[in-house]
Amino acid sequence: MVSAPALPFVVFGYGSLIFKARCPPPHVIAQGTRIRARPIIIVERQSNESPGLQFPDTSKAIGAKLFPGRIAQNLICVQNPGRVVTxxxxxxxxxxxxSDAFPDEDVVWGIAYTIDPVYEAEVRDYLDYREKDGYTMETLDIHSVIDGKEQTIIHNAFCYVGRNDNPSFIGSEPLDILADRIWRTVGPSGPNKEYLFKLANSxxxxxxDSYDSHLxxxxxxxxxxxxxLSKESA
Structure with missing residues (x-):
C-alpha cells in the first residue's frame, strides 16, 4: 500500500526574513508572491539575533492580518537595545x-517558505533555535485576492509569534519615541535604522498591493x- 505524500511544511516569514530572503531556511522548495494572511498581529519585543543562521530564496510574498509591531533586536546591547518586529x-x-488602537486596515507582509517535507524535522529545529528568544510556533491561513475575491490559498502555514511574558518583550511605544530609539541605536548587526529602511523597501x-502605514x-x-542631523552638520 502506497502511503500518502507528506504535506508541505510552509513557514510564514516576516521582518528581516523579507529582506534576507536570498538567505532563506534550508531545504526550501517553493516561494511565490502577492498573497496575504489574516489572523494574528504584531508588537514590540526584544530578540536574540543568532549569527550565521541563513534562509534560501524560494518563497511567497504574503500579507498577514496583523498589527505592524516592533521589538528590540540587539540583546547584546542590554542598556540600549534596538527594535525589530514580531x-x-x-x-x-x-x-x-x-491608547494605541488596533489598526484593522493594515496587513503585515512577509514571505511563505515551502520546505521539503523530508527535512521538516531538521528545519523545525533550525527555526526553533533561530527564534528561541520568546517565540512560539503557531498556524494561520494565507489568503490572496483572485479575480477580485479574497481566497484562502494556504491552510495552516506555520508562523512564529511573540510572547508578551518573555523578558525581551517591550510592548507599545509612541511612534516618535520609537523612531528616536531606532535612529540612535547601533548594535552588532549595524545601525538599527538600516533594519527599518531595508524592511520598508522590501x-x-x-x-x-503591499503597504504598511505604521512601517x-x-x-x-x-x-x-x-x-x-544633516542640516545641523552643514
Whole structure:
C-alpha cells in the first residue's frame, strides 16, 4: 500500500526574513508572491539575533492580518537595545497597547517558505533555535485576492509569534519615541535604522498591493531625523 505524500511544511516569514530572503531556511522548495494572511498581529519585543543562521530564496510574498509591531533586536546591547518586529495575538495587543488602537486596515507582509517535507524535522529545529528568544510556533491561513475575491490559498502555514511574558518583550511605544530609539541605536548587526529602511523597501517591492502605514510612517520619522542631523552638520 502506497502511503500518502507528506504535506508541505510552509513557514510564514516576516521582518528581516523579507529582506534576507536570498538567505532563506534550508531545504526550501517553493516561494511565490502577492498573497496575504489574516489572523494574528504584531508588537514590540526584544530578540536574540543568532549569527550565521541563513534562509534560501524560494518563497511567497504574503500579507498577514496583523498589527505592524516592533521589538528590540540587539540583546547584546542590554542598556540600549534596538527594535525589530514580531507578531502577537490581537487579544494580547488589546491588553498592553494602552491608547494605541488596533489598526484593522493594515496587513503585515512577509514571505511563505515551502520546505521539503523530508527535512521538516531538521528545519523545525533550525527555526526553533533561530527564534528561541520568546517565540512560539503557531498556524494561520494565507489568503490572496483572485479575480477580485479574497481566497484562502494556504491552510495552516506555520508562523512564529511573540510572547508578551518573555523578558525581551517591550510592548507599545509612541511612534516618535520609537523612531528616536531606532535612529540612535547601533548594535552588532549595524545601525538599527538600516533594519527599518531595508524592511520598508522590501515591503514596497513584494507586491503592487503591499503597504504598511505604521512601517512607512516610522520610516519617514527616522529619515526626518537623518535630515535634521544633516542640516545641523552643514
Amino acid at each position: 507578531l502577537v495575538h490581537k487579544e494580547d495587543w488589546d491588553r498592553f497597547s494602552g 515591503v514596497r517591492e513584494l507586491s503592487p 512607512f510612517a516610522l520610516e519617514d520619522m527616522v529619515k526626518a531625523l537623518d535630515g535634521q
